Amino acid sequence: MDEKPIIIAYYLPQFHPFKENDEWWGKGFTEWTNVGKAKPLFPGHYQPKVPADLGYYDLRLPEIRQQQAELAKEAGVSGFCYWHYWFGNGRQLMNEIIDEVVKTGQPDFPFCLGWANETWKAKQWNKDGAGDKTLIEQCYGGENDYRQHFEYVLKIFKDKRYIKINNSPIFLIYQPQLMPELELFFSLWNKWAKEEGFNGIYFIARMRQNEEYTKNKWLKMGANAVTTERTYGFEVNEWYPIKLFNRAIRKIFGLPIIAPYKKAMKYFVKDSDIEEDFIPCLIPNWDHSPRSKKKANILTNCDPKYFRQHINQVFTIVSKKRNKLVFLKSWNEWAEGNYMEPDLKYGKGYIYALRDEIKKHFGL
Numbered sequence: 001m002d003e004k005p006i007i008i009a010y011y012l013p014q015f016h017p018f019k020e021n022d023e024w025w026g027k028g029f030t031e032w033t034n035v036g037k038a039k040p041l042f043p044g045h046y047q048p049k050v051p052a053d054l055g056y057y058d059l060r061l062p063e064i065r066q067q068q069a070e071l072a073k074e075a076g077v078s079g080f081c082y083w084h085y086w087f088g089n090g091r092q093l094m095n096e097i098i099d100e101v102v103k104t105g106q107p108d109f110p111f112c113l114g115w116a117n118e119t120w121k122a123k124q125w126n127k128d129g130a131g132d133k134t135l136i137e138q139c140y141g142g143e144n145d146y147r148q149h150f151e152y153v154l155k156i157f158k159d160k161r162y163i164k165i166n167n168s169p170i171f172l173i174y175q176p177q178l179m180p181e182l183e184l185f186f187s188l189w190n191k192w193a194k195e196e197g198f199n200g201i202y203f204i205a206r207m208r209q210n211e212e213y214t215k216n217k218w219l220k221m222g223a224n225a226v227t228t229e230r231t232y233g234f235e236v237n238e239w240y241p242i243k244l245f246n247r248a249i250r251k252i253f254g255l256p257i258i259a260p261y262k263k264a265m266k267y268f269v270k271d272s273d274i275e276e277d278f279i280p281c282l283i284p285n286w287d288h289s290p291r292s293k294k295k296a297n298i299l300t301n302c303d304p305k306y307f308r309q310h311i312n313q314v315f316t317i318v319s320k321k322r323n324k325l326v327f328l329k330s331w332n333e334w335a336e337g338n339y340m341e342p343d344l345k346y347g348k349g350y351i352y353a354l355r356d357e358i359k360k361h362f363g364l
Contacts, residue, residue: 287337
């Protein structure tokens with residue numbers, strides 16, 4: 001049988017109260033606030049989505065983090081990619097979770113970091129950004145800031161659980177196009193990593209959806225690989241007159257952009273996924289309405305049985321590659337309707353789907 005892929009699930013550390021959220025949204029606000037008050041927007045719309053086994057958890061509790069790791073192992077997930085929020089000059093948010101994971105050594109489960117390098121806004125969900133209010137700005141402070149950032153992540157890189165490729169810690173950058181000195185950043189971090197005994201950093205640049213033409217740009221600048229997710233591919237690939245008609249209908253009736261998961265999933269995978277420097281992405285479900293309501297993109301009739309078909313698509317490609325990295329979007333993005341954790345409707349359905357397909361394709 002082929003070697004098992006390295007499946008890294010994006011992990012959101014948003015599920016606990018912290019000072020800034022209290023100030024911006026009210027005391028005790030977490031992602032659960034939006035998840036719990038979500039309502040169906042049309043007949044058959046599956047909302048609200050209610051967590052089952054773990055409930056409305058608080059990530060400050062080590063037993064919750066342990067249970068998450070156990071569920072991920074059951075699914076065959078290789079590790080978590082914790083979203084990392086460094087806004088420049090030492091300013092961070094939600095780093096308490098990864099700091100505690102490193103400090104305690106628990107859970108004993110592999111991980112890496114993904115830098116969510118973007119300004120936080122109170123969004124009105126207008127395409128042109130009109131009405132958005134900046135909450136905290138993403139800044140890039142040059143070499144001194146890059147060094148300070150590196151010093152923070154170095155202790156995380158040195159953790160024995162940190163996922164490395166040929167002794168190079170994986171580090172994903174969410175919005176590489178926003179970085180004014182990306183080549184310099186890559187060069188300095190590689191230099192400093194080598195001075196610490198690593199073989200450099202394994203940089204992964206996430207491309208924006210349907211901008212895969214930028215791939216070579218990021219590789220030439222110093223990225224080792226690229227990735228993207230194609231949750232909106234169904235809309236991009238609609239025949240243009242149909243797209244205009246659908247948008248007009250949605251605007252008139254105040255409806256979100258919707259598509260059946262079964263239709264959309266054929267756009268999740270492309271021929272380019274076979275390239276060794278392209279990392280495919282598994283997508284179990286998607287429903288942004290808890291955050292953006294009627295301005296959401298929603299995949300309807302998401303179901304583990306269709307997810308199995310999508311996994312089969314990805315694994316058929318990955319089995320032919322040497323580079324067997326795969327991202328999973330996501331482990332626990334509940335407010336985007338994008339998660340693997342058990343809910344009241346499907347239980348462990350998504351977990352079993354991934355587990356079974358790994359066994360079928362790789363015999364593990």
